[in-house]
Amino acid sequence: MSALLSVKGLEKTFGQVVAARDIDVDVPQGQTVGIIGANGAGKTTFVNMITGHLTPSGGTIEFEGRDITGLPSRKIMRLGIARSFQVAQVFPTFSVLENLCAATAIARSGSSVVGAALSRFASAETSADAEAALDQFQIARFRDALASTLPQGVRKLLDIAMATAGNPRVLLLDEPTSGISLEEKFGLMDVIMGALKARGTTILFVEHDMDIVQRFADRVLAFYDGTVIADGAPAEALGDERVREFITGTLIRSKDGKLGAGRTSHA
Amino acid sequence: MTGLRILLGAAILGGLGAAAPFTPLWLISLVTLAMSTGLVVCGLIILWRGGLVPFGQALFFATGAYTVALSGRWFGVTDAFLLIALAVIMAVLVAFVVGFLLAQYREIFFAMLSLALSMILYGVLVKSETLGSTDGINVAQASFFGMMPRGPGYTFALFWLALGMVFAAWVGVSAYLGSVAGQLAGAIRDNEIRVEYLGISVTRLVHLKLTISAALAGAGGALAALSISHVDPQMAYWTTSGGFVFVTILAGAASVPAAFLGALLFEIVRTIAVALLPGGWQLILGSVLLLTILFVPEGLGSLMIRKRVTVSGREAA
Ligand SMILES: Nc1ncnc2c1ncn2[C@@H]1O[C@H](COP(=O)(O)OP(=O)(O)OP(=O)(O)O)[C@@H](O)[C@H]1O
C-alpha cells in the first residue's frame, strides 16, 4: 500500500536548537498514529511542518504523491490536511454554532475569497452541516454558548469539529486531551475517535498519556530530541528500551515534578 | 436582506426624492454632501467589523473626487454616471495596488500606514501644478442622460443621483455583509490563525474589504466633487479622514442605514456648530463625539436595530 502522507529526511533548526532531524515516516490511509515524546522533543514542530505552519529547513513532505513542502497552511488545508491545536483555536466572541457555521461556510465556499464573497453565510446547507457536527462531536447542548465561556474539553472538541469541516483526509491533533482531567480524557477521546473513524480520516495525534496512546493508536511514533527513536505497533514501540528510558520514564518522573523540568529547561 | 426590506428602503428613498422640490435648496445640498460622507462611512463599517480603522480613507475619497474633476477637464467627460463609474474604478485600482501592502498590517499599523499613504497623495496634489495645486480644480457641470439641468434642477438631479447611490450601496453592502466573507470579519478580529487553518487567506480577505471600502469612498468622493463643483487637496488631508472615522463612531458598525443617518447628523451638527461658534465649532463637534463614546458606544445603529443573534449582531455588541 502506498503512503497517503510521506515524510523524508525532515529537518528543522531554530538557530542553535535542532527541533527536528532525520525524520522519515510513511502513513498509509486510515491509520491512527500516536505521537509521543517528552516536552520539547519536537512533536509540535513535526505537526507544524506538515501543516505548513513552519517551513522545514530540509527534507520533503508528500501528500497523495504530491510535494507539499513549504506550502502555506491554507493551501495544505485545502488539499486535505487539517489540524487542531495544543491550545484550542476558536472564535471566542462567536457561539459554538457560529464557530461551526464559519467553518462549514468556508468549506462550502471552496475556501476562496471570491467564493466567500459570493456565497451567503446563512444558508440551509451550512447550518445543516454545522448542526450535524454538533451532534457528531456531542456538543449540541453548548450550541448557543459563547466559545469563550466553554469548558476546556468542549473547546477542544469544537476546535477539532471545526478542523473537520472541510472533510480532511488527514487530521493532526496536537494534544487533544491536554488540560483535561484524567477521568474525562477517555470519554473525550472516544467522542473524537468515534466522529473521525466514521469519516475514515487518517489521524495523527500527539499525546502524553500512554494509556490513551495504547487504547487509541494503531501505531506509535516516539520522538526524542527532534528525531523518531521508535516507530511501530504500540506494544512494540512502548516496550522499546530507549522509549522507556527517555519518554515513559520521564513521564513517571514528571508526574510528581509536574512539568518535567529537566527536559524543558534545555529547550 | 429580504425583498420587503429592499422595497421599504426604496420607498423611503423614493419619498425623499419626491419631497425634494418642496425642500429648501441649501438643505438638499447639505443632504447630498452628507450622503457622500455616508458612502465613505459604509466602507469604513466593513473594515471596522474586521477590527480595522484606516486613518487615511481620504486617499480613496480624493482619488474619486479628482478622477471626476480631471476626467472633465482632460477628456471632456460630462456624463454623471460615467464620471462616478470612472471614480470608482480609479479608487478600486489604487486600493488594489496599495492593498498588497496595507493588507499585511493590523491595528495601529494599518491605521497609520493608511494615513501615510493619504498624506503622500496630499503632498502630490499640493505640489503639482497640473493637478491644480493648493487651489484645486473646478468641476464642470455634469450631464444626466444627455441633459444638462440648470440652477435648482441641477441640485435636484444631484440629490436624486445621491439617493440612487445610497440605495445601491445599501443593497450591495448588505449583501456583502451577509456573505461568508462579510461574516468572517468578526472571525478575523477574533482569531486569524483559525481562519487561515479553515483554508482561507486572511490577507486576501482584508485586501477585499479594503478594495470594497475604496469603491465606496471613491463613489463618495465623486459625489462630493459634483455637489461642491470643486476639488482641492483638503479632500486628501488627514482631517477629512478623521471626519470619516468620527462619523463611523457616531454611526456604529451595527447597521448600514446608520452610516447615512450618522453622516447627516454630522453635517447638521457641524453646520449648526459653525453658525453658533464660528471660531470654535470643533469644541461642539468634539463634545458630540465624547458623548457618543460615553453613552452610545456602539453607535446610532445600535439604537436602530434590535439585537440580532447572528454573528453580525454579536460583532456589533
Ligand atoms: N518558534 C520556535 N523558535 C525557537 N525554538 C523553537 C520554536 N518552536 C519550537 N522550538 C524549540 O524546538 C524544540 C521542540 O519544540 P516542540 O514545541 O516541537 O516540542 P513538543 O514536543 O511539542 O513539546 P511539548 O510536549 O512541550 O508540547 C524545543 O526545544 C523548542 O524550544
Ligand SMILES: [Mg+2]
Ligand atoms: Mg507540543
